[in-house]
């Protein structure tokens with residue numbers, strides 16, 4: 415055999431080995447989020463990692479980055495589109511740059527409880543929203559619950575008038591800004607990672623969060639009062655980069671689809687209990703007074719905030735609002 419042929423053979427062999435090694439490399443899935451691990455989303459991310467690595471050994475490795483440790487608000491969506499992270503689960507309040515329809519979920523007093531949210535998310539209209547950003551390169555894989563939001567402040571909030579003039583931290587959502595303007599308070603957009611310090615230093619006087627976020631971020635240590643208002647929801651859409659997900663080997667993708675379904679069911683079954691447990695822990699910490707509203711007081715908040723719906727009706731779509739409202743009736 416000539417030297418050239420031998421060299422060519424050696425080269426082909428080396429290339430073959432390299433591609434065999436490459437084929438054997440696990441697919442890395444980075445899952446970045448902004449909350450603590452002991453929260454519905456934090457637990458969901460860890461369960462996804464566990465099941466994916468158990469059921470696709472050697473094929474998939476999942477790296478979970480909690481607490482904004484890889485990307486915080488504002489950056490995570492961009493990172494997903496750039497392929498720097500493969501899974502994120504932003505709150506439904508954080509999508510307005512990509513679709514106006516999801517603003518639906520921020521409308522105050524739209525859903526009576528988390529069961530109504532669940533019914534809407536499972537409905538054909540709710541499921542269609544998961545696919546509403548595919549033209550932008552974002553695929554929704556499922557909805558994950560956190561829970562109903564509570565108002566907190568350093569003064570007791572019993573009537574809408576009590577909120578006047580206070581500065582409230584809001585997520586990056588025009589609806590939530592309007593919600594606080596409706597009670598003559600001053601909304602201030604702020605990344606989640608900055609909220610504790612914002613409350614501690616008085617940059618903002620109040621906030622709205624589910625119990626699990628209040629407790630895991632220790633916000634109850636810097637807020638004297640928490641009003642159990644249940645005035646809105648904070649839920650998530652688990653999303654991926656459309657090109658990445660569609661490009662996965664079919665066997666890996668179908669297994670991951672099944673795992674996502676299983677994890678979604680688990681998160682949504684456990685979220686309420688986790689929030690109630692954290693509410694209890696906040697009560698036991700005795701740092702904040704928990705204010706329960708009378709039906710009349712809660713109604714006053716509803717009356718004050720509900721006009722916000724009209725401002726966003728055209729952008730969201732009246733039929734979608736109707737479908738969500740209908741989910742308040744148990745079937």
Ligand code: LMR
Nearest residue numbers: 448449505585605606627
């Ligand atoms: C917030 O910014 O308050 C939430 O979206 C954080 C989260 O992911 O629960």
